[in-house]
Amino acid sequence: MLSYHPPFMDPVRLHVPTPSRAYAVTIGDGMLDRIGPLLDEIGAPARRFVVSSPLVWRLHGQQLARAVTLEEPILVPDGERFKQLSTVSRIYDALVRASADRASTIITLGGGVIGDMAGFAAATYLRGIALVHVPTTLLAQVDSAIGGKVGVNHPLGKNLIGAFYQPHAVVIDPLVLGTLPRREFRAGLYEVIKYGMTSSATLFERVARERKAIFARSVGALMPIIAEACTIKGRIVTADEREAGVRRILNFGHTAGHALEAVTRFRRFRHGEAVGYGMLVAAELARARGALADRDRQALADLIVSLGPLPPIADLSAAAILEAMQHDKKIVAGRLHFVLPTAIGATAIVDDVKEPELRAALRKIGTAI
Ligand SMILES: NC(=O)c1ccc[n+]([C@@H]2O[C@H](COP(=O)([O-])OP(=O)(O)OC[C@H]3O[C@@H](n4cnc5c(N)ncnc54)[C@H](O)[C@@H]3O)[C@@H](O)[C@H]2O)c1
Numbered sequence: 311m312l313s314y315h316p317p318f319m320d321p322v323r324l325h326v327p328t329p330s331r332a333y334a335v336t337i338g339d340g341m342l343d344r345i346g347p348l349l350d351e352i353g354a355p356a357r358r359f360v361v362s363s364p365l366v367w368r369l370h371g372q373q374l375a376r377a378v379t380l381e382e383p384i385l386v387p388d389g390e391r392f393k394q395l396s397t398v399s400r401i402y403d404a405l406v407r408a409s410a411d412r413a414s415t416i417i418t419l420g421g422g423v424i425g426d427m428a429g430f431a432a433a434t435y436l437r438g439i440a441l442v443h444v445p446t447t448l449l450a451q452v453d454s455a456i457g458g459k460v461g462v463n464h465p466l467g468k469n470l471i472g473a474f475y476q477p478h479a480v481v482i483d484p485l486v487l488g489t490l491p492r493r494e495f496r497a498g499l500y501e502v503i504k505y506g507m508t509s510s511a512t513l514f515e516r517v518a519r520e521r522k523a524i525f526a527r528s529v530g531a532l533m534p535i536i537a538e539a540c541t542i543k544g545r546i547v548t549a550d551e552r553e554a555g556v557r558r559i560l561n562f563g564h565t566a567g568h569a570l571e572a573v574t575r576f577r578r579f580r581h582g583e584a585v586g587y588g589m590l591v592a593a594e595l596a597r598a599r600g601a602l603a604d605r606d607r608q609a610l611a612d613l614i615v616s617l618g619p620l621p622p623i624a625d626l627s628a629a630a631i632l633e634a635m636q637h638d639k640k641i642v643a644g645r646l647h648f649v650l651p652t653a654i655g656a657t658a659i660v661d662d663v664k665e666p667e668l669r670a671a672l673r674k675i676g677t678a679i
């Protein structure tokens with residue numbers, strides 16, 4: 311029988327030599343079909359357990375199962391509200407029942423929720439077994455699969471329980487994004503804009519210029535933006551694995567973003583959407599201080615608006631958002647650390663942001679008093 315295989319682009323391989331582990335991030339269309347030799351090449355232990363969600367497994371599991379010999383898949387729910395210890399417990403249960411040992415590899419197939427939970431299981435089961443991330447959302451491909459942060463939420467706060475545990479490999483296939491709902495796809499794009507705004511004017515301009523092809527999920531448009539985002543994240547986490555310094559710039563847009571998520575009880579926004587607003591707040595703050603040209607603030611606002619509508623914020627009070635910021639993990643010794651853009655592709659971290667200027671920036675982007 312004849313079958314048609316579209317011509318694959320050559321995969322891009324990035325090296326991420328963090329202090330605790332060096333690993334490769336391989337990006338290529340059709341990588342899911344080619345993962346077997348790659349796992350053998352890195353010496354991933356032979357018993358391979360995939361952890362996924364029922365939906366992602368149904369969409370992409372068979373393709374993975376054809377490419378590599380797998381144990382019985384471990385399927386757990388992947389909504390943010392399931393990102394908790396009891397779900398990780400279910401992963402442990404399945405591993406124990408299957409007598410998983412140190413000769414085992416966990417492959418995560420899913421978005422950031424699956425990657426964070428199954429990554430935490432890999433970090434802790436038998437004090438650590440091999441971990442390979444196969445991220446299936448844009449957010450996971452450009453952000454959560456790289457850098458080694460794994461963990462779960464506590465009922466009283468997001469990501470309060472976790473570890474730094476670098477994967478042994480990351481395998482990215484942009485073709486899996488073809489099934490991703492548009493809103494999830496856009497949520498990932500805001501994080502791509504974050505890399506552009508903090509670290510690369512070239513990436514920023516590429517997203518603006520190729521927006522249509524990116525939304526059409528054209529592999530030719532997606533490959534370079536995913537590769538550049540991963541390059542930036544890989545470089546930053548290699549320089550500062552445990553977020554003592556430069557890695558903090560990746561929190562750009564996240565201080566106000568997290569507060570927006572918290573005041574709406576994590577129900578209104580996709581994380582990336584809240585970061586979209588958070589970047590606008592930071593840009594307003596920077597402009598008001600004279601640290602950012604209004605032209606650059608406008609370019610950021612235009613790009614964010616061009617991706618489509620964000621959930622409303624006019625009913626959210628600036629006071630409640632300010633209050634939520636007081637609980638932020640980025641508070642060090644009582645001072646809120648804020649990442650401010652200074653140009654497209656450049657940032658500064660400040661710790662002297664005062665409440666009135668924050669309030670003014672929140673009002674500017676459209677929150678209530
Ligand atoms: N570890 C890190 O460094 C890091 C960084 C950023 C975010 N995160 C975490 O990532 C999580 C968010 O990740 P996310 O945005 O990927 O959300 P997610 O994992 O909840 O996935 C979003 C939705 O997309 C579905 N999905 C996944 N892949 C799909 C595909 N190919 N086709 C169709 N549907 C698909 C999922 O089933 C889910 O419903 C948060 O918990 C956040 O804390 C972690």
Ligand SMILES: [Zn+2]
Pocket residue numbers: 453501564581585
């Ligand atoms: Zn984020």
